[in-house]
Each structure stands twice: as C-alpha cells, then as structure tokens.
Amino acid sequence: MQRTLNYRGLDIYIELRPTSKDMFEPWLRIDGATRDAGTAAFGTLIKVRGGPYSRRWAYFVAEIAGQTSIDLILCPEG
Template sequence: MQRTVKYRGLEIYIELVPTSEDMFDAWFRIEGPTHAPGVAAAGQRIKVHGGPFSSRWAYFVAEIAGQASIDVILGPGE
C-alpha cells in the first residue's frame, strides 16, 4: 500500500508493509528537484520505528516523520 504526499516542494513516498493481519510497518522516502549537500538518505527508504501500526496510523506517522525530515533538510519554514 502506497501513498504520495507533497510538502514544501518535495514529495514524501509512503509505503506500508504488512506484518500481520491489519498491521503494517511504515516506510518513507523523500524526493524532489534538489538534494541538499550532506543529506545522505535522500531518495532512500527509511523505516518508521515503533510499529507495527494500523494502516491509518502508519500513514499518519510516516507522513509526520517525512515532514519533520524535510523541515530538517530545508530549515524552518515561514
């Protein structure tokens, strides 16, 4: 199960991997037109720890983790 969310000009690709009935591990990766220097994980899948989660919760925590990562990469927004 996959979903894409746009945030601050970049895209967060979210992937859920089933672990048991109705439970999932959440993974995300960030892609965009530019890559900041020194960011080693751009374009690579990153696992959200603390799971497994229900599908709704997994999408939520992966989106928030992706947004937080983008905020670190780009700096504070306005």
C-alpha cells in the same frame, strides 16, 4: 500500499509493508529537485520506528516523520 504526498516542494513517498493481520510497518522516501549532498534521506527508503501500526496510524506516523525530516533539511537553524 503506497502513497505520495507533496510538502514544501518535496515529495514524501510512503510505503506500508504488512507485518500481520491489519498491521503495517511504514517506510518513507523523500524525493525532489533540491538535494543536499549530506542528506542520506533523499531517494532512500527509511523504516519509520515504533511500528507496527494499524494502516491509518502507519500513514499518519510516516507523514509526520517525512514532514519533520523535510523541515530539518530545509531549515536546520530553526
């Protein structure tokens, strides 16, 4: 299952991988025109910690993790 969200001009690609009945591990990738050479998150699928989750929670946790990552990439000083 896949979903792509736009946040602050960058895309958060979320992929859910099933682990058991109705449980999923969320993975995310950040894509966009702005690329910081020192940021490994761009274009790389990253497993979100703490799973597995129900489908609804997996999408929610991945979305928040992606938004937080983008906030840190774009505004590292606060």
